[in-house]
Amino acid sequence: MTAALRRHGWSYLFVLPTFSLFVLFTLLPVAQGLVLALQDARVTGGTFIGLANFGTLADDQVFRQALGNTVLYATVVVAAQVTLALVVASLIQPLGARSRVFYRALFYLPLVNSAILVAMVWRWIFNPNPFGLANAALGTLGLGPFLWIGSSDQALLAVILSAVLTIPGGGVVLYSAAIGSLPRELYEAADLEGAGPFAKWRHITVPLLRPTTLYLVVVYTILAFQVFERVYIMTNGGGPNNATITIVQLIYSTAFQFGRYGLASAMAVVLFVMAIVVAIAQFRSLRTDVEY
Amino acid sequence: MSSIRRRLPVHVLLLVAGALSLFPLYWLFLTSLSPTQYVVRVPPEVVPRELTVGNYQRLFETTPIARWLVNTVVIAGVITAFHLLFDSMAGYAFAKRRFPGKDVMFWLIVSTLTVPAQVTLIPVFFILRALGLLDTYPGVILPGLADVFGVFLMKQFIQTLPTELEHAARVDGASEWQVYRHIIVPLSRPALAVLAIFTFQRYWNAFIFPLVILRDPAKYPVQVGLATLQGEFNTDYGMLMTGAAVAALPIIAVFFAFQRQFVEGIRIGGVKG
Numbered sequence: 015m016t017a018a019l020r021r022h023g024w025s026y027l028f029v030l031p032t033f034s035l036f037v038l039f040t041l042l043p044v045a046q047g048l049v050l051a052l053q054d055a056r057v058t059g060g061t062f063i064g065l066a067n068f069g070t071l072a073d074d075q076v077f078r079q080a081l082g083n084t085v086l087y088a089t090v091v092v093a094a095q096v097t098l099a100l101v102v103a104s105l106i107q108p109l110g111a112r113s114r115v116f117y118r119a120l121f122y123l124p125l126v127n128s129a130i131l132v133a134m135v136w137r138w139i140f141n142p143n144p145f146g147l148a149n150a151a152l153g154t155l156g157l158g159p160f161l162w163i164g165s166s167d168q169a170l171l172a173v174i175l176s177a178v179l180t181i182p183g184g185g186v187v188l189y190s191a192a193i194g195s196l197p198r199e200l201y202e203a204a205d206l207e208g209a210g211p212f213a214k215w216r217h218i219t220v221p222l223l224r225p226t227t228l229y230l231v232v233v234y235t236i237l238a239f240q241v242f243e244r245v246y247i248m249t250n251g252g253g254p255n256n257a258t259i260t261i262v263q264l265i266y267s268t269a270f271q272f273g274r275y276g277l278a279s280a281m282a283v284v285l286f287v288m289a290i291v292v293a294i295a296q297f298r299s300l301r302t303d304v305e306y
Numbered sequence: 307m308s309s310i311r312r313r314l315p316v317h318v319l320l321l322v323a324g325a326l327s328l329f330p331l332y333w334l335f336l337t338s339l340s341p342t343q344y345v346v347r348v349p350p351e352v353v354p355r356e357l358t359v360g361n362y363q364r365l366f367e368t369t370p371i372a373r374w375l376v377n378t379v380v381i382a383g384v385i386t387a388f389h390l391l392f393d394s395m396a397g398y399a400f401a402k403r404r405f406p407g408k409d410v411m412f413w414l415i416v417s418t419l420t421v422p423a424q425v426t427l428i429p430v431f432f433i434l435r436a437l438g439l440l441d442t443y444p445g446v447i448l449p450g451l452a453d454v455f456g457v458f459l460m461k462q463f464i465q466t467l468p469t470e471l472e473h474a475a476r477v478d479g480a481s482e483w484q485v486y487r488h489i490i491v492p493l494s495r496p497a498l499a500v501l502a503i504f505t506f507q508r509y510w511n512a513f514i515f516p517l518v519i520l521r522d523p524a525k526y527p528v529q530v531g532l533a534t535l536q537g538e539f540n541t542d543y544g545m546l547m548t549g550a551a552v553a554a555l556p557i558i559a560v561f562f563a564f565q566r567q568f569v570e571g572i573r574i575g576g577v578k579g
Contacts, residue, residue, distance in 0.1 A: 022406065024482040028399035031392045032457055033411055039452030040418055043429035050428060102323065105316050113317075119565050120324040124331055126561045126568070128511035130529045131550040134536065135330040138337065138543050143346075147333065150349040181327040187572040232420075240422050243513055247533065262424050262514075269428050270518055279428050286425045293420050 044286075051283045055276035067280035077281065079256050080264040087174055087260065088238035094178040095234050096227060099185025104215060106186070107193045118190060122183035129243035136176035137163065137248045148172075169253035173244050185230050192226040193219065232296040236289045242266065261285050334554065337547035338362070345544045361548040369538075371552055373524060374531035379556075381443065381516075381527055382509035385450040389505045390498055392451065397460025398490045402469065412461075415454045423453075424514065431518055441521045449519075450509055456501050459574065463497035464490060500571040503564050510557050528553045 019026070051067055053060035071077045106117045124132075139147045142164035149159040162172040196219065204214050242262040245251065251267060252259040261281055269278035337345055339357045365371055399405070400412050430449050431440075439445035471489050480488070491498075513529045520526055523534065532549050539545045561568060 022403075025399050025403045025405035025408070028395040028403070028486070029411060032396040032451075032454070033415075035392075035448065035452045036415060036418075036454055038433065039430055039449045040421070040426060040454070041414065043426035043433065044418065044421060046429035046432070047425055102320070105320055109313060109316070115569075117320055117324070118569055120320075121327060122568060122572075123558070123561060124327050126507060126557050127331070127554050128513065128529050128557075130511075130513055130532050131334075131553055132330065134532065134546055134550045135334045138547065139330065139333065141541075141543075144348045145346045145350055147350050153349065179326065180330075181323055183327075184572050187569055191573050236420060236422065240424060242424075247536065265424055265427070266514065266518075269431075275428050275432075282422075282425045282428065285422055289420055289422050 047279050047282055047286075050276055050279035053276040053279075055274075055279070057273035057275075060276055063276070067277050068284075070277060071280055071284065076256055076259065077264060080259045080261050080281075081284070083170060083258060084239055084241065084260045087170070087177075087241055088235050090174050091177045091238050092231060092234045095182040095185060096230050099182045099189050099230065100220070100223070100227070102181055103186045103189030103193060104219065106190055114190065118183070118187050121181045121186045124180055125183045130247055132180075133176070133244045133247035136172070136244070140172040140176070140248070163249050163253065163258075166254040166257040169249050169257040173241075173248055173258050176244060176248065177238075177241075182234070185234070188226055188230065189223065192223055196222050228296050228299055232292055235292045239285060239288055239292075331554070334547050335551055337543055338551040340544065342544050361544045362552070365545060365548045365552065369531075369535065369549070370524060370526075371528070371531065371549060374526050374528040375552070375556070377443075377525060378510055378527040378529075381446055381450075382506050382512075384443075384447050385509045386502055386505045388447075388451050389456045390502055393456035393460045393501060394464075394491060394494055394498060395486065396457045397464050397494075398486055400457065400461040401464035402467075402472070402490075415457055418454065419458065427514065427518060430515070434519060440519060441525065443525065445519045446516050446527075449515060450512070456505065459501055460494065460497055462574065464494060467493050496570075497574075499564070500567050500574065503560065503567045504571050506560065507557060 050060070052062060052064060054063045054066070102117075102121065106114050109117070140162040142159070142161045143149070144153070144159050146159070146162070148162060152158040152160070160168055163169045200218050200222075201214055204218060209217070240262055241260050245253070245258045245260050245263045246266075249258040251263055261284065265278045265281045265285070268274050268281065333352075336352075336354055338361055339359070340354060341356055341358050341360065344351065344355060400408065426449075434440050434445045434449070437445075439448070467490070471493075472485050475485050475489055510527075511529060512527065513533070516527050517530050517533070520530065523531070526534070532553055535546060535549045
């Protein structure tokens with residue numbers, strides 16, 4: 015033991031700060047979160063109650079609403095983001111190097127801002143009054159005015175639209191880098207056979223980009239599962255009749271407003287499992303890719 | 307010539323998409339600079355008639371926004387500084403050194419990369435309470451040092467560095483710390499720049515952890531402060547947008563100064579929040 019320490023002491027010293035912080039504030043909390051989910055932990059102490067919290071969640075209308083909203087939000091937003099990123103990156107690629115740099119920066123700029131700030135602007139745009147910008151814009155087409163975040167039918171739509179109406183700059187950058195490294199030979203072969211630009215995009219570019227697409231679907235899905243700030247700010251933490259409530263919003267209010275830490279931890283476990291399922295699905299489809 | 311004509315529609319399309327994407331930001335700054343009587347108008351005016359900094363004066367006079375900005379710079383700055391040091395040390399050990407337990411440690415770190423941060427929120431709250439760190443700056447900073455994205459980033463980069471220089475330095479009698487400090491750190495500068503930008507941006511924008519950990523409004527970082535402004539000013543959109551503008555300006559300035567690092571960061575680090 016001491017011999018190992020003498021030989022490897024420096025190595026352990028190099029990893030010690032990071033690894034001890036990682037154990038204390040990530041590894042231990044993940045384990046403790048699993049334990050808390052099995053407890054009736056309220057503001058004071060907790061007793062072991064097995065899987066009872068999960069039974070409570072299964073019967074809970076609000077949690078089901080939160081789960082449904084989160085999955086719906088993630089599905090629509092991720093589909094839109096991945097499609098937009100692919101289309102925009104494909105359009106940027108044939109332009110010169112300078113244009114590519116310009117557009118990548120242009121599409122990434124809106125994304126450096128915090129979710130809070132972005133949500134505040136969208137709340138202002140989607141406010142239910144006639145002076146709301148969304149209502150004014152649709153009004154010129156003879157539509158509306160809509161209640162948006164003031165209505166239980168339209169609040170979730172407003173939250174989803176706020177996410178969809180922003181070009182996903184990170185995805186554009188990744189697709190753009192991936193397209194740049196695709197092999198030229200396939201395109202030259204397609205040229206010889208007289209394929210048009212759209213046919214080449216559809217039958218060569220899109221299939222070859224599959225690993226990037228899978229990566230983006232997974233990352234964007236896991237991020238979308240964690241949607242919180244938009245809901246917290248745009249709809250005061252859940253909207254009329256919990257129309258926009260999401261899992262993380264419900265974890266936050268259950269734990270830190272109502273002090274039911276055990277139940278909230280069970281929700282966090284559900285969120286964790288959802289993230290794992292998505293990650294495994296990606297791993298699976300990458301493996302079938304190799305078998306081709 | 308023909309190529310320009312062919313590409314023109316693409317440019318127009320991309321510029322329109324970019325303008326739409328940037329529009330909320332434009333609307334934010336426009337509202338913040340508009341005199342109160344022009345903020346709420348039917349129909350809303352997209353081109354300004356008159357600009358004023360009145361909202362900014364009122365914001366700095368009536369809210370602790372200046373304090374919140376300082377808090378954010380300190381919190382995000384300290385977290386970034388420690389990440390640069392710790393992540394490059396750990397990244398070096400994982401990339402270049404051999405020691406028992408290395409694979410297990412690295413596997414543990416990588417396996418938590420996809421864990422949603424909210425999963426650890428409640429337990430971290432309990433741990434900080436046990437340590438007496440709730441409502442303190444260290445309470446916000448310490449959990450921020452536990453995210454391992456930077457270790458992964460630094461390891462990937464340092465792996466690509468040639469080993470000869472390290473050997474040469476050791477032959478010359480350099481200590482292990484000197485090898486790290488005088489060989490590895492200078493060569494890792496591009497990756498460290500990316501890590502600095504990303505970490506600073508991430509913690510400039512952090513919300514849910516400080517929201518839960520801090521109680522005293524004087525300690526709030528600016529994002530949490532902004533959320534409380536909404537309770538205070540409710541539908542005074544001029545004030546709300548001004549608060550948002552003040553929180554946005556520094557990070558937009560950082561973006562313009564370090565665009566290349568941002569884009570490079572996504573390329574090597576992937577999309578992270």
